[in-house]
Amino acid sequence: MLLLLAWRNLRRNRRRTLLSALAILLGVLFLILTLEMYDYLLVRSVEESLGTVRGHARVVRRGYLKDYSPTLTLDSLPVSIRKDPEVVSYAPRVRAFVLLSGKEGDGGAQVLGIDPEAERRVSSLLSTVKEGEFGTVALGRGLANLLGVGVGDTVRVVKMGGLGWEMEAFPVKGILETGNPGQDAYLALGEIEDVRRMTGIREGYHEYVLRLKHPFLALKWKESLKVPKGYEVVVWQEDMRGIWEIVRLWWVFKVIMAAFFYPAVLLIVFNTFAMAYYERKREFAALLAIGIGRWRLFRMLIYEVMLLTFVSIALSVPLSLLVAYLLNRHPIDLSSVITNVRWEGLYISPVVSAALNPGNYVLSSVLMLLGAFAFGIAIAVGVFRLDVSRTLRERVI
Amino acid sequence: MKGPVFTLKGVRKVFRTGEEEVKALDGIDLEIRRGEFVVVVGPSGSGKTTLLNVMGGIERPDDGEVWFMGRRIDTLPEGELSDLRLQSMGFVFQSHNLIPTLTAEENAEFVLFLRGVPAKERKRRVREVFSALGIENLAGRFPSEMSGGQQQRVAIARAVVGNPAVVLADEPTANLDSENTVAVVDLMLRINSDSGTTFVLSTHDPLVIERAKRVVKMRDGRIVGRG
Amino acid sequence: MMWLKLAWRNVWRNRLRTGIQSLLIGGTVYVGVVFHNLALGNYRSMIRQATRMGSGDVAIYDTLWFSTRRPSRFYSVGPLRKLLHTPEVRAFYERLYLPAFAYVGLMGFPVNLVALDMRKEAADHPLLKGHRPSGEDGAILGRGLAERLHVRKGDRITLTVRDAKGELKALPFTVDGILDVPIREVDCCSIFGNIGYVRRSLGYGDGAHEVAIMLKGESPERFARKINRRLPPNLKAYTWKEAMKELVSAIAMDYSGLVLMMLFLYVVVSIGTANVLFMSVMDRTREFGVMRTMGMKPRHISLMVALEGLLLGTFATAVGLSLALLTNLYLSTRGIDLKAIYSLLSQEGMTYGGVVLEPVIRSTWEWKGTLGYSLFVVLLSLFASYFPARYVSGIPVGEALRK
Structure with missing residues (x-):
């Protein structure tokens, strides 16, 4: 009954109710879309970054990551890690730091020796080859530009050998673009055997890259993992501490965003309800006089605020979802206008899209409901202070 | 011979609420001459207010003709009606006549302001009218600071400050006690005799009726008697 | 009213x-x-x-170097120096950027050798502020690189780098300072050395890949337009907006x-x-x-x-x-x-x-x-x-x- 009364009261001044509902609807919509867009940028950038060179986790010989000493190799992935249910797939890699010499110049490079079959299951490194094909060597776009070579040309690998400078020629099989120009200026790929030769080792690998089921829980996984002696496991969160902290504290960012939008919306709701309250003060006094009870009146006012908020949110969420879905399906790529931007080791591509994260919808709705509830109480509490006889004598404003 | 200010020929006005039809005016023929002090009387719902509204161009009749100072006004566009009201008519209502955010003096001045009268001249004329009506002491007060009687006096001052040809007053004393009623009507009568402004009042107050120079009786949207 | x-x-x-x-x-x-x-x-x-670390308000590059970063595309700055002695210019810095390979024993890493006038740039360059090179072969490098190479202040490192003619040369440096900078490219892979020493040792004469110009308050766009009219066709003045698109x-x-x-x-x-x-x-x-x-x-x-x-x-x-x-x-x-x-x-x-x-x-x-x-x-x-x-x-x- 009280709910019905609340609904009818909302319909009394339709324009006012509609404008307040519109404010809530748009406020929630804007917040959801903003969070969806930022989520997309962050999650996509993290995934892209993890999906190529870095991987979710790496297993190396203890000490290898300090100086990349080529002799610190491992033969196979320890069984305890290989059989861990969290590990989806793994791939071996060999790393060589070399000086490459091309037609037009030289450039230092990090050459990753990979096993294409295994690598495909772990990363999208092979799909970054945009010209030609994978083979020894495939060069990053920037590196190829620096050396002045293209597919079909030859580069020479210069390395220090026992007898001084040694050079070995390789054809350029492909050109790769990882989406991170800084990385493309020094990265090259090759067959494991060839890269072993570049670095002077005969067998073994320098690291195993792992793909995990739950990359965002990698730190926890590592804690529970029994790492065999002599081995070291590094998860991406340790490699990219800044980004991980940002991911970890992302919810704070979301609440700050809500604090940016919602006060404005809630002030509009407050204004509307405060006016509705003052207009109906006499009516409330009359209802109190016939014995309706202050608590019941208080509840009715809260119902009004919450009903309006709830209905507006109920309209806003599907609308937001629709816009987010469309953005997700048809991302707006602004890379022709602005370049990628580095942020704490991440490369952010200027793409406007939405992450479709249900958490954003829940958070936005709950925060709005809580805010409206608090503001509703601030107004409705007036009925407990209402002086019935004085109000009935007063002229209506 | 004084010419007619208002001539109404076969005026009809029907209001519809849902399925119900109310004949507010049902074939009114009426002529009011310059300088007259006419009181329209009748019970609630007899059509008094509608008659005054039609005369003031506030409502358009469904049928018939309304002539004001030799000009047919029921077919005039809204803008011209506004001009006509501004230049030639004054209005007084039962209550809430004044703009609450302007003082008494400013309320009266506002009419002259709309007519484009320069500020100095406005002030002079308002002061003149206020002093003639004996309400100088109210000049700086806001409506909320005045009694009902005082508000009505200021409303009359505002209605006549622009020297209109006619003042239409819709139950101007309905919310006043007898003492204030007499004072307000006497004030209107004084203006009528001093300046020759035509007054058309609607009322059902005997105190007003007994002071009228001409009475028009209405019932169910028709004129049922003239005095 | x-x-x-x-x-x-x-x-x-x-x-x-x-x-x-x-x-x-x-x-x-x-x-x-x-x-x-x-x-x-x-x-x-x-x-x-x-701008202080990179291109200045306006920088002059060989157009091909700008798009490819090929070390062979350096230019002689002699004729430019006179051009830049104008009231609008507060300072200008000549730099060479050379891809190199840093060796300590048999361990080697690709690095970028940034050759610049350390004394002069100490006034503006945020990374070199307050740094006093001990000798002409003094070098500063990022903490990450120093750790990889196992070097400390006072140690010697050798860079393998091509000279102006394209021949591979070994260029020794003394580690003069180690930088703690969160910029990955600097931390892992950059070595700052003296341009005079690098030029002499590698035969670059008065060559540079970049001349970074610090203006007194003049609009970079206007200055770049003005100076571009007087530059040879292979060179171009880029404003910081063009040079640092990221x-x-x-x-x-x-x-x-x-x-x-x-x-x-x-x-x-x-x-x-x-x-x-x-x-x-x-x-x-x-x-x-x-x-x-x-x-x-x-x-x-x-x-x-x-x-x-x-x-x-x-x-x-x-x-x-x-x-x-x-x-x-x-x-x-x-x-x-x-x-x-x-x-x-x-x-x-x-x-x-x-x-x-x-x-x-x-x-x-x-x-x-x-x-x-x-x-x-x-x-x-x-x-x-x-x-x-x-x-x-x-x-x-x-x-x-x-x-």
């Missing part, structure tokens, strides 16, 4: 309602102006840092986020203003009827309501702007210290767009945006009043009087 008086008093008829809406409008202006100036202050500090994008990305959020806020606030004006005109329907009987035309009433919207917007904006300017005065002198937040996120310091973010952000005074934001809000209030104004002008007089 009469209209203004009437509109102003009407605006304040319901003080609570107007007060809340003023808070909303003023708050929006406050947030917009403070954030705008704070963001721009931050960008200016980023640009200052980036920084421009970083700023654009960040600022467009702010603008988008402000736009969202403006839409919501405009709805609020329209709501308040609607409430206000609905309360006054009968009054408008009375006004119409006094001879006011519908457009007069519309204008009055629009004026009320404009006054409400102007008043609230004036208050919001005043408070924002006071806040900005504080933020431009004292700034906001984000050290605690940054250290929570990253121990080495936060980087964005290839630049280390200053932990203390100081706002700037950017009047065009400040006044633009404010004016926009005032105009929005006027726009929001359009609907209620149109609504009231359409109410028939008789109907209004019956309310």
